[in-house]
Amino acid sequence: MTDDAQPIDFAGQSVIVTGGGAGIGRAYALAFAERGAKVVVNDLDGPGRARAEEVVDAIRAAGGEAITSLHSVATRAGGDAIVADALAAYGRIDALINNAGVLLDDAFEDLTDTDIDAMIAIHLKGAFHLAQPVFRVMKTAGYGRIVFTGSSSGMFGHAWHAAYGAAKTGLLGLSNVVALEGSPFGILSNVVMPNAMTALAGNIKQGFRDNADFMASVERVDFTTLLPALRPEYTAPLVVYLASRACRSSHSVYSQAGNRYARVIVGEAQGWLSSLDAPPSPEEIARHWAEVEDISTLHLPLTNYDELGISIAANRERLAQ
Ligand SMILES: NC(=O)c1ccc[n+]([C@@H]2O[C@H](COP(=O)([O-])OP(=O)(O)OC[C@H]3O[C@@H](n4cnc5c(N)ncnc54)[C@H](O)[C@@H]3O)[C@@H](O)[C@H]2O)c1
Structure with missing residues (x-):
């Protein structure tokens, strides 16, 4: 099958992208709109408002359809409100991209309950807050695609990312079960592990540098080789495919590590x-x-x-x- 033979399109479909105002989520929103999706660009009210509006303006200027939905994924009410906005605007939800997130990093022994709760609320509970109401909609429709955003920080490990990595890897369990429960209803669920130089990646604290064992793995990497591909534009095609009608895979994890796309397994x-x-x-x-x-x-x-x-x-x- 060539790209030309089977173009991937979202005509008539609606997609929610959480954290769609910046970084990887922004690239997703633009890519979905380019392929005909009606896009719900979620981000935080306040700091994310202008960013989400800029994305929606860009989509509309290119002839696409999009709305902002400015609620935090970290609360049940926020999740419900995003889903309500999507249904009010477009009457359907074909794909949900759980992408919103922040990175809070510190030495394991110094993480406070506030830090841990914040990571669980945004990444793990945030995904429940969206996926549960969306699942109900998809179940009724008999079709749906859900993508959760994991991270190699937890899947493989990154010093100083204990709370972030734990919350991210919790999403693996969530996605596996959603995949099993969604299967009879045409709902596919997968996890994506992106790698892109964004505001989030730029804010990684460097306190782990006195950990010689971990630093050995950092120093083995020649970032300059990969830099051209460590961009959200390299993550978006993978997620666009996973969220499309063309995708048949479920219950899986896929990594975008620069310009390399690969399934990640638990064996x-x-x-x-x-x-x-x-x-x-x-x-x-x-x-x-x-x-x-x-x-x-x-x-x-x-x-x-x-x-x-x-x-x-x-x-x-x-x-x-
Ligand atoms: N950048 C990477 O290399 C990388 C690697 C692994 C995983 N991730 C994950 O990918 C996702 C996107 O990250 P990014 O690098 O684009 O970050 P980013 O900081 O560039 O963008 C994240 C967006 O999410 C929004 N957001 C944060 N909290 C929110 C909330 N509670 N409700 C709604 N929106 C919220 C922010 O305002 C921001 O616009 C995150 O889940 C992140 O953990 C990123």
């Missing part, structure tokens, strides 16, 4: 089987640690039951020997 090793007659001792576990850790065979369970099925198959195989 499970084949592992070591203890006896079924009695639990193993910790020493036995230690003796078989290499087998526990051996990832030369990887399974990709998509439900709890898939995971138990791996154990059942391994036991059957052993009994058959």
